[in-house]
Amino acid sequence: MRRVVIVGAGQGGVHAASSLRRLGYAGELTLVSAEACLPYQRPPLSKAFLLDADPAPVEFHDAAHYESIGATLVLGDPVTGVDLAAREISLASGTTTPYDHLVLATGSRPRPIRDLHGLRNVFHLHDRNDAVALGARLRGARSMLLMGGGFIGLEIATAAVQLGCSVTVVERMPSILSHAVPPQVSDFLLQRHRARGVRFHLGRSVVAHDIEGDRLESVTTDDGARLPADLVVVGIGSAPSTELAERAGLVVDDGLVVDTRLRTSDPHVSGIGDCVRFPLDDRLERLTSVQHAMDSALHVAKQIVGQDSPYRPVPWFWTDQAGVKVQMAGAPRAEHDRTEVMSGPASGRFAIRRYRGDRFVGGTTVSMPAEHVKMRRELAAELAPPRSPATAVNAS
Numbered sequence: 442m443r444r445v446v447i448v449g450a451g452q453g454g455v456h457a458a459s460s461l462r463r464l465g466y467a468g469e470l471t472l473v474s475a476e477a478c479l480p481y482q483r484p485p486l487s488k489a490f491l492l493d494a495d496p497a498p499v500e501f502h503d504a505a506h507y508e509s510i511g512a513t514l515v516l517g518d519p520v521t522g523v524d525l526a527a528r529e530i531s532l533a534s535g536t537t538t539p540y541d542h543l544v545l546a547t548g549s550r551p552r553p554i555r556d557l558h559g560l561r562n563v564f565h566l567h568d569r570n571d572a573v574a575l576g577a578r579l580r581g582a583r584s585m586l587l588m589g590g591g592f593i594g595l596e597i598a599t600a601a602v603q604l605g606c607s608v609t610v611v612e613r614m615p616s617i618l619s620h621a622v623p624p625q626v627s628d629f630l631l632q633r634h635r636a637r638g639v640r641f642h643l644g645r646s647v648v649a650h651d652i653e654g655d656r657l658e659s660v661t662t663d664d665g666a667r668l669p670a671d672l673v674v675v676g677i678g679s680a681p682s683t684e685l686a687e688r689a690g691l692v693v694d695d696g697l698v699v700d701t702r703l704r705t706s707d708p709h710v711s712g713i714g715d716c717v718r719f720p721l722d723d724r725l726e727r728l729t730s731v732q733h734a735m736d737s738a739l740h741v742a743k744q745i746v747g748q749d750s751p752y753r754p755v756p757w758f759w760t761d762q763a764g765v766k767v768q769m770a771g772a773p774r775a776e777h778d779r780t781e782v783m784s785g786p787a788s789g790r791f792a793i794r795r796y797r798g799d800r801f802v803g804g805t806t807v808s809m810p811a812e813h814v815k816m817r818r819e820l821a822a823e824l825a826p827p828r829s830p831a832t833a834v835n836a837s
């Protein structure tokens with residue numbers, strides 16, 4: 442393999458480039474970013490980054506790092522086309538770059554509400570520019586209306602409260618984060634946010650927007666409540682960035698579809714991170730987490746240097762909100778038939794473990810990081826191939 446091109450220089454793309462070199466890949470390496478700045482981490486953007494007018498740097502590496510690993514970093518020049526037959530990409534600047542293997546690491550982006558596009562008091566949070574704009578606005582705001590009670594939105598709500606802003610959340614489901622955490626954790630977080638003054642309209646949908654000029658003045662919910670909108674954050678989930686893959690003719694179905702080797706429908710193209718749907722626990726799953734971006738990046742790098750194995754990750758995720766760290770381990774939708782609670786919500790530190798029969802399939806911890814690490818180890822041990830008798834004897 443002489444030429445590897447990676448499209449997207451986020452969590453997955455950057456880790457794939459570094460991993461390739463660490464694993465001994467010696468060919469040409471090109472990392473293309475649509476963004477003009479040095480590649481950076483996203484998790485801090487909804488947390489500490491919002492609190493400070495002069496936040497800590499979030500870049501993965503300085504420019505010298507990319508030189509040191511012999512990667513050509515192309516910034517501010519989105520890839521506009523992939524020619525699978527010719528094996529080359531074209532960039533917005535008009536240049537083309539050939540590849541022997543292409544890695545698509547294009548990430549995901551927030552789902553928009555079409556009617557609210559371009560309004561000056563309505564914000565999404567996806568990239569660093571969004572975080573700079575939102576932080577500046579939050580630091581002067583009196584109130585914030587959050588549409589959607591997902592992870593990123595509730596982290597922003599936490600920062601807003603810290604900045605002295607009153608926060609109102611409208612969430613369609615009757616509980617927060619119900620798709621991702623057990624009911625005990627959802628209730629616990631709800632109580633903590635409420636104790637900090639956050640008001641919730643749960644099980645309610647926004648049915649009308651009152652827009653004047655370029656501002657959203659208020660929204661009306663389906664129970665007739667009219668909620669004023671000083672500053673509005675839309676946090677209703679994300680969609681995979683797959684337009685490029687679709688245009689190229691790769692199979693896309695709510696994500697770039699990849700196999701157990703993370704190969705797309707073209708054997709010379711792999712996909713990693715937020716943009717892919719991959720086989721996990723007998724179904725195609727899309728994960729939007731640092732863990733999956735990093736693990737899938739390393740996996741594809743290994744494939745490229747000839748270390749073949751199926752991608753079988755231990756999914757994990759964390760969120761910092763309402764003053765606590767919540768950590769999840771295991772496939773989010775892994776079926777289970779019983780749960781065990783360790784400690785209890787009243788103590789402020791607790792864990793929920795999920796089982797299918799006797800098998801541990803995943804768990805959620807609140808302020809119990811050591812237990813989270815233990816859960817990940819248990820899940821990894823389940824995945825490890827059984828040791829051969831000879832290995833077992835040698836190891837004992």
Ligand SMILES: Cc1cc2nc3c(=O)[nH]c(=O)nc-3n(C[C@H](O)[C@H](O)[C@H](O)COP(=O)(O)OP(=O)(O)OC[C@H]3O[C@@H](n4cnc5c(N)ncnc54)[C@H](O)[C@@H]3O)c2cc1C
Pocket residue numbers: 448449450451452453454473474475476482483484485486487518519520521546547548549566567568593682685713714715716728729730731732734757758759760761
């Ligand atoms: C505000 C925020 C907070 C988060 N907090 C957490 C957290 O606490 N814990 C956690 O586990 N995860 C968190 N995440 C999720 C995590 O950051 C993502 O899962 C991870 O960044 C995904 O990595 P990726 O490489 O797939 O995509 P990204 O890191 O999003 O990178 C994709 C890159 O591809 C670029 N790109 C797209 N199309 C093109 C193109 N055509 N040409 C060139 N470049 C292109 C994009 O501009 C982007 O820079 C958070 C995400 C956000 C936005």
